Amino acid sequence: MLESGCKAVKEGMLEKRSDGLLQLWKKKRCILTEEGLLLIPPKHPPPQQQQQPAPPAEPAAKIKELHFSNMKTVDCVERKGKYVYFTVVMAEGKEIDFRCAQEQGWNAAITLQMVQYKNRQAILAVRSTRQKQQHLAAPHGPR
Numbered sequence: 001m002l003e004s005g006c007k008a009v010k011e012g013m014l015e016k017r018s019d020g021l022l023q024l025w026k027k028k029r030c031i032l033t034e035e036g037l038l039l040i041p042p043k044h045p046p047p048q049q050q051q052q053p054a055p056p057a058e059p060a061a062k063i064k065e066l067h068f069s070n071m072k073t074v075d076c077v078e079r080k081g082k083y084v085y086f087t088v089v090m091a092e093g094k095e096i097d098f099r100c101a102q103e104q105g106w107n108a109a110i111t112l113q114m115v116q117y118k119n120r121q122a123i124l125a126v127r128s129t130r131q132k133q134q135h136l137a138a139p140h141g142p143r
Contacts, residue, residue, distance in 0.1 A: 002098045003023055004018065006033035006034050006035045006109060007134075008032065008033055009029045009032045009034060009035065009097045009109065009113055010030075010031075010032040010106070010109045011027070011029075011030065011031050011032070012029075012030060012104060012106070013026050013027055013029060013030065013042070013099075013100075014027075014039075014098050014099075014100050014106055015027055015028070015099045015100065016028050016039060016096065016097070016098055017096075017097035017098070017099075019086060025099065026043065027042050028040060029041070029042050029088070030091055032106075032109055032110060032113055033113075034113060034116070034117065035067060035068060035117065036066050036067040036068045036069075036071070036117075037064065037065075037066040038064070038066075038072075039063065039064040039065075039112060040050045040062070040063050041062050041063075047099075064074065066088060066090070066096070068114045068117035068118065069112070069117075069121070070090050070092070071078075071089070071090055071091065071114055072090060072091050072097070073086060073088075073089045074086055074087070074088055074089075074110050074111045074114065075087045075088075075089055075095075077107055079102060081083055082101055082102060083099045083100065083101065083102065084099065084100055084102050084104075084106075084107055085097065085098070085099045086106075086107040087100075088107055088110070
């Protein structure tokens with residue numbers, strides 16, 4: 001997402017619940033863009049916007065991209081103690097649990113960016129449909 005020139009809207013730390021049996025909370029450095037959410041292990045170097053080779057120490061596969069095109073909703077906001085807990089529901093039904101300090105507002109920021117992304121996609125779809133209709137309705141000259 002950063003490689004495609006998307007600017008960071010919000011950066012910081014989030015905790016993600018692991019998929020394993022113990023379901024431990026693991027800190028992730030996160031970058032929210034206009035296209036989605038990048039989850040980066042805290043020790044991993046930040047992704048570069050320039051075309052530079054990735055350092056061989058850690059593979060780029062460790063960076064997870066949650067693209068808004070694959071995201072359905074941000075759900076289940078619960079405030080307990082100092083944390084806000086929320087779930088990102090992906091289009092294929094996978095649920096990813098997160099938590100952050102209440103004052104950080106990650107859930108609201110992710111929801112807002114996702115809604116803006118979906119609105120942009122809807123506008124593009126309507127424009128595309130209108131262009132096709134105008135093209136079909138245009139007279140094709142004498143035969």
